[in-house]
Amino acid sequence: MPRPVARVLALLELLQSGGIRTVPELADRLGVDERTVRRYAAHLLDLDVPVESVRGRHGGYRLAPGHRMPPLMLNDDEALAVLLGLLAGRRTGLSTATDTASETAAAKIRRVLPQRLRLALDSLLGSLAFTTPPGETVPPQAAVLLPVADAVDHHRPVSIRYTGADGRRSERTVHPHGLVAHAGRWYLTAVDPTSGQDRTFRLDRLTGVRALPGSFEPPTGPDPAARVLTGFATAPYRHEVILRIHGTAEGIRTRLPAGVAIVEEPASPDGEDPRAGGWCRVELRVDRLDWLPAVLASLDRPFVVERPDELRDLVEALAERLIDSARRLPPPARPA
The missing domain is CATH 3.30.70 (Alpha-Beta Plaits)
Known part of the structure; x- marks a missing residue:
């Protein structure tokens, strides 16, 4: 692929990541001068890609909101990162997708790769061995993980149905403030607004997540990962x-x-080395x-x-x- 064309596509990928990108930032990322960045943006406009120019002190370029872009194009490193990420997630139990979803996603990516790259990646995945057995955990469902993550991000209370380790089921309202992946499982840290106590829930035991009106102030102190580890200890x-x-x-x-x-x-007393x-x-x-x-x-x-x-x-x-x-x-x- 000619170098200018590759850089125009690289500019498109940067703009697809969202937000406003300043001209100096784009010039630095692409390894060209600012005048060339403006020329590349004009090339995208000629291809009917809706690139908007934003004026002002923090202005630059962005894609028009809501525009649907064509399928992503991955280079060798990106394709390898995505496929290994899917494989590693399934092996460690940290994947949020079922085995079937991971396999179909990998198959879709492989289908659109050039034959040279597809054969090279097949050789790598076929020869790769792991020293640990595959994870045997149940991944959280997207219908649980996504609304919980949104509630954590926007500090919204949620109603959940939870099945404890003893099999007992309960329905409760919590103030979620963190998501933690640990030892092949996903955990939610939350405050019980009735008692004020910090609680930890396994995501694969959650169902019926429903956002509630209102908001809350996240607790201060240890971060969610530290809270989960302290809970185990x-x-x-x-x-x-x-x-x-x-x-x-x-x-x-x-x-x-x-x-x-x-x-x-x-x-450590004054004057002593804490190490x-x-x-x-x-x-x-x-x-x-x-x-x-x-x-x-x-x-x-x-x-x-x-x-x-x-x-x-x-x-x-x-x-x-x-x-x-x-x-x-x-x-x-x-x-x-």
């Missing part, structure tokens, strides 16, 4: 674990991430304790178990097994 489980670990919060979270544990770093770390308080709620001793050992940092006593016993048992293994001699070699 403080959920009611069989054991409440309190530890003191000497190190930095960043180092501790390499083995005990935010969705598992709450790490409180001590204030040296101190005695952090670590709180976990877990159903089982048997995995924790090995994780604590892998941190390779001094630690103290404040509670429960059962965890102390498990740490001692692991230490004895490690000492026993370290002192054990290898079995004699068998004769050839």
Whole structure:
């Protein structure tokens, strides 16, 4: 494709992204001077593309509102990004589409690609292997995700029907303030206006989302992702674990991430380097304790178990097994 034609199409793609684009911005993005940008805009007008010139200090070019553009044209990098995005979304469980929708979308894109690019992408997708199994989660329905996202963006209350983990169904009004993708699932963070408590809902368990009149003020404090992770770390489980670990919060979270544990770093005295770390308080709620001793050992940092006593016993048992293994001699070699 001749270079000027490619740049005219690149200008069209920039304008399709919406809003007003200034002439200096377009010149910088296209790698041409401002006079050439105006000439390219004139070329688009000659092709009956409704490019509007906006005057004023922040003026520039934009497409006429409501104009329907022809099908998108993707270059090699864009086609690869879209197809890999569809595949990765299905594998990780973060896709908002069903398997059928993802496959048909990918098929439509492949159908309009040049044969050279289509064969190259088929070779890539056919030879690509993953180290993790496909996600087994149920993606949220578009009829749920889109109105919820609109309510979050415009601070509107919504009515929802929700099925809890125990199978009980309820209908409630909430003030939604965040959408979070975590570990292959989608979550909604919202405030219950009756109790004022922060709540987290799995999107695949939501139905009947209906926007209500009015608006609300989003809560201050932690962002939605932090609220979801804190909710996981403080959920009611069989054991409440309190530890003191000497190190930095960043180092501790390499083995005990935010969705598992709450790490409180001590204030650094004046003149001390905070990177040296101190005695952090670590709180976990877990159903089982048997995995924790090995994780604590892998941190390779001094630690103290404040509670429960059962965890102390498990740490001692692991230490004895490690000492026993370290002192054990290898079995004699068998004769050839």
